[in-house]
Amino acid sequence: MPENEAICRHLRNSIFLSAASEETILELSSQVEFIEAAAGDRIFEKGDLGSALYFVVEGSMRIHDGDIVLTHRGAGEAFGEIGALAALTRTASVTAEIDSQLFKLDKKALFDTMARRPEAAYSFIEALCQRESAMVHDATERAVKAKVTERELAIAQKIQRNFLPDVVPDVPGWKLAGYLQPAREVAGDFYDFFVIPKLGCVGLVIGDVCDKGVGAALFMTLFRSLIRSTSMYRDFVGNDNNADDVTKILQHSIRLTNEYIATTHGQSSMFASVFYGLLIPETGQLCYINAGHESPLIVGASGIRTKLEPTGPVIGLFPDVVHEVKIVEILPDELLVAYTDGATDAKNAAGEQFSEENLLALVANGAPTGGAMVHQIVATVEAFIGGADQYDDITVIAASRGSIE
Amino acid sequence: MSSTLRIAVSEEKGNVPVTILQLTGDLDGKTYSELETKAGEIINAGASNLLFDLSGVGFMGSAGMRALHGISNKIKTAGPNGSAGQMKLLNPSDAVSRVFKTLGFDQHFNIHRDLDEALKSF
Numbered sequence: 060m061p062e063n064e065a066i067c068r069h070l071r072n073s074i075f076l077s078a079a080s081e082e083t084i085l086e087l088s089s090q091v092e093f094i095e096a097a098a099g100d101r102i103f104e105k106g107d108l109g110s111a112l113y114f115v116v117e118g119s120m121r122i123h124d125g126d127i128v129l130t131h132r133g134a135g136e137a138f139g140e141i142g143a144l145a146a147l148t149r150t151a152s153v154t155a156e157i158d159s160q161l162f163k164l165d166k167k168a169l170f171d172t173m174a175r176r177p178e179a180a181y182s183f184i185e186a187l188c189q190r191e192s193a194m195v196h197d198a199t200e201r202a203v204k205a206k207v208t209e210r211e212l213a214i215a216q217k218i219q220r221n222f223l224p225d226v227v228p229d230v231p232g233w234k235l236a237g238y239l240q241p242a243r244e245v246a247g248d249f250y251d252f253f254v255i256p257k258l259g260c261v262g263l264v265i266g267d268v269c270d271k272g273v274g275a276a277l278f279m280t281l282f283r284s285l286i287r288s289t290s291m292y293r294d295f296v297g298n299d300n301n302a303d304d305v306t307k308i309l310q311h312s313i314r315l316t317n318e319y320i321a322t323t324h325g326q327s328s329m330f331a332s333v334f335y336g337l338l339i340p341e342t343g344q345l346c347y348i349n350a351g352h353e354s355p356l357i358v359g360a361s362g363i364r365t366k367l368e369p370t371g372p373v374i375g376l377f378p379d380v381v382h383e384v385k386i387v388e389i390l391p392d393e394l395l396v397a398y399t400d401g402a403t404d405a406k407n408a409a410g411e412q413f414s415e416e417n418l419l420a421l422v423a424n425g426a427p428t429g430g431a432m433v434h435q436i437v438a439t440v441e442a443f444i445g446g447a448d449q450y451d452d453i454t455v456i457a458a459s460r461g462s463i464e
Numbered sequence: 465m466s467s468t469l470r471i472a473v474s475e476e477k478g479n480v481p482v483t484i485l486q487l488t489g490d491l492d493g494k495t496y497s498e499l500e501t502k503a504g505e506i507i508n509a510g511a512s513n514l515l516f517d518l519s520g521v522g523f524m525g526s527a528g529m530r531a532l533h534g535i536s537n538k539i540k541t542a543g544p545n546g547s548a549g550q551m552k553l554l555n556p557s558d559a560v561s562r563v564f565k566t567l568g569f570d571q572h573f574n575i576h577r578d579l580d581e582a583l584k585s586f
Binding site for chain 1: 530531567
């Protein structure tokens with residue numbers, strides 16, 4: 060225990076006692092308890108009932124809520140005033156960061172002194188007001204920063220929308236539809252529709268970049284743009300004998316995108332599952348590559364006729380992989396539905412998953428046209444999620460073929 | 465509702481020393497960084513043979529897959545003097561195995577069903 064004079068000096072320097080009289084300091088100095096805390100010692104836990112105020116003599120304290128560090132208190136500073144002065148539980152936990160020394164002032168001693176010495180109470184009130192003023196200042200700064208971030212994200216969101224088709228191509232005899240519901244401001248999911256006039260075919264793309272949020276959104280723009288550009292502008296190269304072959308365009312596009320991301324951005328381990336189909340509207344023939352994506356479904360009046368299972372792994376990770384191209388026919392009155400796992404993995408407030416089973420049942424008995432099917436799936440999954448947080452981006456696309464006249 | 469992941473680390477002496485990371489919980493967007501950090505510490509401490517016991521993983525999201533791939537990249541130069549280390553997986557649940565298969569990761573990772581067999585394979 061330090062000498063009384065040292066204790067007085069220490070208390071006098073605390074903001075809580077800066078306006079207190081010498082008598083108050085002297086009175087309190089005889090009532091403090093000296094505590095030696097080893098690095099890692101917990102002084103008190105969030106939720107505990109507060110019973111004392113602490114002054115840091117030497118060392119450093121971490122004020123935290125679990126892993127989140129709120130602030131630090133070093134030599135000359137005090138902590139625990141909320142629990143010490145009010146009948147409130149501790150608002151945060153306090154842990155010694157290094158071997159430290161503290162003075163502990165019991166709540167009862169504190170109140171007894173303040174009851175007898177108004178100047179002591181005044182000193183505490185002034186210190187509390189200073190802390191509150193600093194907190195308001197911090198909160199204002201944080202709110203301004205949050206506003207800037209929010210504005211930036213709103214701009215990012217608006218720009219990202221330009222990476223989705225603004226209009227769905229009008230394909231005679233077909234109805235195409237797509238919808239993306241981001242879990243956050245920006246999404247890692249994407250879908251695309253584009254016409255390649257020279258080949259008379261329509262590109263249908265749905266993809267899911269791993270994880271979500273800003274990182275996934277940056278890669279989403281890359282995946283989407285690479286697939287679109289390597290498909291649509293291939294004959295710009297001139298004399299490309301493969302530019303008019305649907306199968307080769309698919310393979311070229313996926314291979315180039317995969318190679319580019321795996322080699323240029325290999326260190327980031329970012330990947331996307333992608334389903335990419337080229338549809339010949341007149342015949343209903345769909346050539347496709349399924350790169351590690353949830354199997355799209357072909358649905359007719361009697362339910363799900365076939366699942367278009369993966370023909371290779373996700374793209375962006377494994378260089379030199381060649382994805383197999385498969386061909387399927389979508390018959391009159393049938394439709395193709397593709398979705399991202401944000402739909403099947405969606406959770407409600409009870410933590411239950413929407414599940415693949417539910418989605419398949421919904422699709423099997425679902426609406427007969429592209430737009431209605433997309434709407435039905437999105438609305439059903441959103442109703443299932445209810446008040447719970449949407450955990451992942453949800454994307455659905457559909458292409459329905461009309462009846463033959 | 466928040467997902468949690470517990471990581472228990474143990475050592476086995478087979479033909480070579482193998483560090484086993486036993487994962488319990490969900491490996492998803494909320495927890496993958498814990499695995500990255502832990503595996504990074506273990507690799508930096510000199511381990512170059514890692515076995516991930518996935519039997520306790522209930523849900524595996526794409527972020528978890530990304531973390532595993534990132535660790536597999538790191539382990540490639542984790543052996544003595546920058547030589548290749550090895551990373552293998554043990555006993556994913558049926559649900560997790562389905563995710564591996566859909567994404568095509570089953571071709572990329574070495575997946576074992578039996579601990580002894582997995583240890584001998586290093």
